[in-house]
Amino acid sequence: MNTLRLSLYGWLMVLPAATLLALFTHIPVVESFVHSFMSTDKPKRPSRFVGLDNYDSLVADPIFWKALTNNLIYALGSVPLSIAIAMMMALFVNDKSAGRSFLRVAYFTPTILPMIAVANIWIFFFTPDYGLLEQILKPLGLGGNNFLGSNNTALLAVTIVAIWKESGFFMIFYLAALQQISPDLKEAAAIEGAGRFTFFRRVTFPLLMPTTLFVMVNALINAFRVVDHIFVMTGGGPNNATSVLLFRIYEVGFKYFDFGLASAMTVVLLCVLGFVALGQFFALDRKVHYQ
């Protein structure tokens, strides 16, 4: 078959997917930028170019800054911890010890639950008076908390839920990576007299670096994307203490119908994700890879 015909086949096969991708990913990205410079379309005043007006309102909006700060805290809190826990889990269940498949199931189960369901379960954990956490703390004389209703603990509570939900998912990637590490290395290390911890620090951990990078990028993206539980647990409150970027975009866009401002916020979110992508690119450049 000649090259031209192959090329034609190629285009035909890619076309349906490419069209949908353009419609719902690429064009929307461009449109977000465009609409962030436009006023919100209203019945009497159609949308028009307003320059940086939306960005001015955004910078002047304390709730936006609150949401951005919260989101960074949420990311910095959940990403390293879920990575560390995921790595630990993988090491625990990779060994051929008793009950290993039971533990694997225990760790992984939260992953397949809907975040909405997870939130419902955890609300009850954090409920004042009769919630489980209160029941543990009350006898110790530490009762009287309202974890989800207090400025100091609400963000922490939502972060813990994210860690619980996602660690098991990231464990899977580490398990996959651990299974590819040659057993010869372990034998060689044993002959050299290396202890288990030394082996982990000098062999396993460095070999897991590419996986860690991959997991980190995914965890970071999720920290800006997965906000379902916030809807159920706190609704962004109290006092926007748990509002994060995507949640705020939803609020401004679909509750206050200020599409201009929401578009500007979407652009901020896209820039954050762009930074993550750049970070990944440079990290890859610095040879975290062993292949």
Added chain:
Amino acid sequence: MNALSILGRGVEQGAAWLLGLLWLLPLVFAVWTAFHSPAYMAHFSFTAPLTLENFKNAWQAAPFARYFLNTTLLVIGILIAQFTLCTLAAFAFARLPFVGSRLLFALVLIQLMVAPDILLLENYRAIKMLGLMDTLPGIALPYLASAFGIFLLRQTFLTIPKDLEEAARIEGCGPFGTLWRVYVPIARPIYVAYGLVSVSWHWNNFLWPLIITNSVETRPLTVGLAVFASSDQGIDWSVITAATLMTSAPLLIGFLLFQRQFVQSFVRAGIR
């Protein structure tokens, strides 16, 4: 083995089980609440009588049957469309040297970073423009061309020896025939893996359907559950917990029955 390393192993085992316990605790608690009357909600005793009353109440209090139907249709529809679209695109990227394929592939990968969820404002406009508001296709459309699926299948197709393709061609297969008779059957485990990931993802998706739907006829389970749990009409926690478990049950039971395949599938989808 010296004493220190035995101690080390002991500590590790202890930590592993403690973590497992911690991870199961919320679920065990939910199961307890759902299967007991509200009187035993936070009162643990072995003699507490079991009941299905909470599930009955939940089932009657909201149109969960309809929600189940909606979610099932949605998940199956998305899966079929994703398999078709991603297979075609992945094959073209892996095996057909067409003009612009590298640039196009790089553009596809952007979606791994920017999921449709992030772009809900613009996607909402697009769905509105297409007249698909409050419909199941409206929920599904942004997810059908999945970069993850295309990438995963392309990587798999690249590992399949070209000799097989030559053989198929000699037998008189065109590109579509080769794809269907050679590539798809060999990649079956990857389809299972991708299918499981996709089904659990879309069964659980919330924010986008929340925006697109506003009637019982289209609402998926997650949105239905959230509406149900937030309607403060004196519904007690036992009933909400029962509803919560009910909506997660198909995935949860499927997972517990086929946990080995499930985990292996996720591992397989993870190595790419």
